[in-house]
Amino acid sequence: MNSELIHQNDIINIIIYTFTAFLLMALVLILFFYFSRKKIVQQEVEKKNLEIAHQKELLHSIIITQEEERKRIAQDLHDDISSKLNIVSINSHLLKTPGLTFDESSEISTNIFNLTKKALDNSRRIAHDLLPPVLEKFGLHAGIEELCVEYNSNKLINASFTSFTELDKINSDKQLNVFRILQELMNNSLKHGKAKNITIIFESNSNLITCKYNDDGIGFDMNDVKNQKGLGMKNIESRISFLNGELKIISSEKKGMQVIFSF
Numbered sequence: 001m002n003s004e005l006i007h008q009n010d011i012i013n014i015i016i017y018t019f020t021a022f023l024l025m026a027l028v029l030i031l032f033f034y035f036s037r038k039k040i041v042q043q044e045v046e047k048k049n050l051e052i053a054h055q056k057e058l059l060h061s062i063i064i065t066q067e068e069e070r071k072r073i074a075q076d077l078h079d080d081i082s083s084k085l086n087i088v089s090i091n092s093h094l095l096k097t098p099g100l101t102f103d104e105s106s107e108i109s110t111n112i113f114n115l116t117k118k119a120l121d122n123s124r125r126i127a128h129d130l131l132p133p134v135l136e137k138f139g140l141h142a143g144i145e146e147l148c149v150e151y152n153s154n155k156l157i158n159a160s161f162t163s164f165t166e167l168d169k170i171n172s173d174k175q176l177n178v179f180r181i182l183q184e185l186m187n188n189s190l191k192h193g194k195a196k197n198i199t200i201i202f203e204s205n206s207n208l209i210t211c212k213y214n215d216d217g218i219g220f221d222m223n224d225v226k227n228q229k230g231l232g233m234k235n236i237e238s239r240i241s242f243l244n245g246e247l248k249i250i251s252s253e254k255k256g257m258q259v260i261f262s263f
């Protein structure tokens with residue numbers, strides 16, 4: 001009778017211990033899932049925060065670029081147009097001066113003619129800078145060809161361009177963005193890279209267009225912060241994000257630079 005009671009107590013103890021062990025294991029599992037889930041959420045939040053900070057930085061650079069562009073246009077208008085029109089206006093008043101000789105009035109008229117022509121040329125140039133007419137009239141392909149011709153004309157650099165895809169079918173806002181990206185890249189290759197050769201190749205695969213840009217200049221260390229400060233590269237990034245595209249830059253010192261972007 002006594003030994004049966006002891007046996008029963010043992011069974012109850014085993015059940016209690018097993019139950020407690022299961023309970024503890026369940027608790028440990030719950031805690032483990034809770035904390036690992038918390039960590040994943042935390043990592044996601046950190047990633048999102050980084051993305052937001054990057055977007056903010058891009059937005060900031062867009063605003064700065066816009067302001068600089070406005071300042072430049074205002075300066076161009078002031079220096080190249082307003083000042084000339086001012087002199088035209090003064091000259092026109094001079095024409096009314098009584099008793100002018102034929103020679104004097106003809107000199108004033110020539111002045112007015114020359115200044116008006118200069119103001120007209122300048123206004124055309126400013127408009128062309130804002131929206132290159134070749135893009136509007138003939139599309140991106142012709143625009144890039146013209147860009148290469150302009151760069152090749154100074155004999156310092158040889159730019160070549162090949163496209164295996166119809167660039168002119170891209171919508172015109174996107175064309176302007178691609179054009180501006182290439183303008184900045186070429187400018188950098190000449191200014192910073194001291195490159196001798198530039199190649200631009202466009203390819204397409206299903207709906208994705210890829211541009212491969214290369215220069216054989218001095219290249220740069222991409223990890224050096226001084227190379228990450230420029231507005232030009234930030235601008236390129238924001239244009240790529242406008243294109244819903246992706247950008248890859250490969251460069252190291254003395255090895256030229258390669259930029260691949262798809263959109």
Ligand SMILES: Nc1ncnc2c1ncn2[C@@H]1O[C@H](COP(=O)(O)OP(=O)(O)O)[C@@H](O)[C@H]1O
Pocket residue numbers: 188189190192193194215217218219220226227228229230231232233234257
């Ligand atoms: N093609 C290149 N070859 C060598 N260095 C380059 C090239 N492109 C950019 N860089 C480096 O990256 C920096 C940032 O370029 P960018 O953002 O265009 O600024 P910015 O042209 O206004 O100086 C440059 O100052 C230069 O050091």
Ligand SMILES: [Mg+2]
Pocket residue numbers: 184187188230232233
């Ligand atoms: Mg630049």
